[in-house]
Amino acid sequence: MKAKILAFFLLIRSLVRRHPSFPRKRESIDNTGFRVKHGMTRCTRHIVLLMVSLVIFFLLLSLPSAWAQPMIHGFAQADYSAKISGGDLLIGDERIQLRFNESLKETSFFIRADIFHDSIEETSSTDLREGFLDMRTPQIDLRIGRQIITWGIGDLIFINDTFPKNFEALFAGRPIEYLKKASDGARVNVSFDLLSFELVAIPFFEPDTLPTKERFALFDPFASTANRETIEPKPDIEDTEVAFRAYKNLLGLDLALYAYKGFYHAPSMKADSVTNPTIITSFFPRLGVYGASIQGSGLDGIISLEAGYYDSLDDRDGTDPTIPNPQTKFLLGYQRQIWEDFTVGLQYYLEYMHHHGEFVQSLPAGFPGQDRIRELITLRLTHLYLYQTLKLSLFAFYSPTDDDYYLIPEIRYNINDAMSVTGGFNIFDGKNAATFFGQFDKDDNIYTYVRYEF
């Protein structure tokens, strides 16, 4: 037991540096046009990798041989994706994920760590996806550490789920679990008969991972200015994100209320000068979100309703064009099994900008505008065949207001219990290159991954 705890701390120590699942070497382009790398040297990475391997070896050795099933689970995976036009590789990734948990009565710890090789960047690294300590009393569950948190009832549409996400992983065709990024913080769940509460505190801000210019054709209003800097919220009490949820199941209906105070997870950009910018600063404006959701059976399927008010704390009157306007977001969903192994899901999403007049007035010339209302419609079709070992699915986003769309057709086959092969496409298109999906028009890609679970 002692040895395992020691191993746990060693692993945490070796992984304490966060490695994004895309090993972004922090690059900037200096005046002469040369790329400057500020990343870890290959040597340091190898040392980290060696340490992790040793720790895992140590963990394996410390397992009592009497256990019938191994305590370590995980998978080995090879994942590739390439742009359809041009054939540039978006993902070339081989990885091993290891999951380990150990519990003593009502206390347990869990680790989910990836060791990967990126064959595009020719780098190897590790990524501690999750690592936390759980404690449970009759009323209270406490979880401290790096953890993935998911709230809300949308299907790939997030209103009250303000926790960090990796959209690049989704757009490039990684397995869906890589869409969610972990938060470093603490979560308390308190259960009463009448109502349950969840309180989350995240002192270490983690931004969304958005598609990077190195791999995606992004719309950038400051394309000609190369000098960039990013300012993130500080890891102190004042900048700690706080999220609260009260929830209850009442007569089969799932009801929830949400509140969040923290920051937008997608950066805003501002220039030191509008006419002749020399440096572009990315920053994360403060945000408060208040919302509610309800989900239950109806019309032979499941009906979902979710709404949230986005209180843009640094631009409540909507006059700063670099900061998002206050918005109300609304989602209506319906999911139904049409026949055996065939399910259809439909969602309607609406975003309402509260001070559209001010937004239009303050928008600098040449910057793309935005309508007061943005709508999205999504469709999910899932069909299972061959005793649920073959899965065909389609997820489609379409925005009637932006006139753009995003399609994800996918096929998965489970060769046996351990091995599966998945393939699919990410197809983007739009009338305008400045809309959310429209900007990725040239990034249509085909992806495949093979996974062996153990």
Added chain:
Amino acid sequence: MEQKNRAYLFISLLLSLTFPSFVFALSSPLPDEIARRSQIALFYPGKDMKARIYMRLLSKDGKERIREMTMLRKNLQEGGEQRYYIYFYQPADVRDTTFMVYKYPKKDDDRWLFIPALNLVKRIAAADKNSSFVGSDFSYEDVSGRDIEDDSFELIKEELLGEADTYVLKAVPKDLRSANYGFKTSWIDKKSFLPIKEEYYDKRGALYKLFTAEEIKEIKNIPTIIKRTMKNLQTGQGTEAVFREIEYNVGLEDEIFTERFLKKPPEKWIK
């Protein structure tokens, strides 16, 4: 006297020719009563139950897939509302996944699935109870039961099946769209009211699925099917389900069947 007897015999004979089931009606329970008692014996024994279920899915070409889970069940009323909690050990890609069902009579179930890699609780549309359960030959209905009101029952005969004295009950869905079968014949043990064998006929009347209770044991004086198989005669695939570590009346708390325990399984019951 003799005349009276002869008249009685004549009437019985006439009745049994026109209504074959009338012959048993005097001595046997009514078909609906057999169906009800069989449902209680199969899906409602004890106030609650805990079992580790080991399923082997065998394809025609001999490939084997494994589903292993712990199932917790609690009855709110006998023959009425139930709660199910299932934790998966195997296959590896669904390990730690949990599944919860609120089962209601005369109404669609509420179902929730928890996907640990996304920390996501997902509600599952449950309109079709004939869907395969985890890719096996058992349907959701085979696992948690079908509303008695959805079928009409007829007692065809009583016969010895092996050593068991059985009622042979025919069930026909009142609404043909509500079931995959056109009709079902069950051999129900007269003592335990557990089905020993069930034949499923498709809507054209061809036998396509066969259920067999391979092994029955008494656990806390409750006769329990320890090993059961469902064979699909059309695809050649079959599923064998073995129940281990079965316990009844363990005192499962109501709160186990909530989101809190769906997200983090109860250590006391799931190991």
